[in-house]
Amino acid sequence: MISSDAIRGYNDTFILSVLQEGDSYGYAISKRITEISESHYSIKETTLYSAFNRLEKNGFIESFPGQVTHGKKRTYYRITASGNAYLQEKIAEWHLTKKVVECFIKEETK
Template sequence: MVQDSDAFAADLLRGHTDTIVLGVLRRGESYGFEIYKTIRDATGGAHEIKEATLYAAYRRLEKDGLVESFWGDETQGGRRKYYRITDAGRAVYQRNVAAWTATRDIIDSLLDPRGSGRAPERH
């Protein structure tokens, strides 16, 4: 069965939501919707993580001590909840990126076992 490549990519990315959020926060503190926009814009709009998924990730990351949150002092509009990465979050981010890189290298070698540099044919 051939799966739609967009759905396949979304499934792969979904498992890395926490690492993606931590990566955004490595650049500086940010509020929820701004993180959403950063992720969307980084892919040229090709990938969006649903806001509900992101807010669940924020809660999970905070509970695990990987991010901390605080309320911004907004002079216009509603108050925003900001997030910043912790030292523990930086360490987890580094481990996850190393694991992803190792996994990607293994998959690349399995998809191209002869090392031809060409993408495998799709049937």
């Protein structure tokens, strides 16, 4: 597992990327993040819902009521046009970040 400190700034990117695949709810988004990362990263529930609140407040996602399952109403989330634009900014930022880090970490060639 990768340290959550190492990728804390990318949780929004992960969530928005999952929501680009389609509308979803908290548990399914968390599970998808774990799947995509091949179990190298899992997002904590408190981190996930904190991110939902921040992303919704900034207009990057919107929530809506979903189906009732097991007596519990699910809240679903969808990415907005602003969220798609923000995701593209975060992806560009990642490419630059990766380039800078690679300046300092050289792969040994054998």
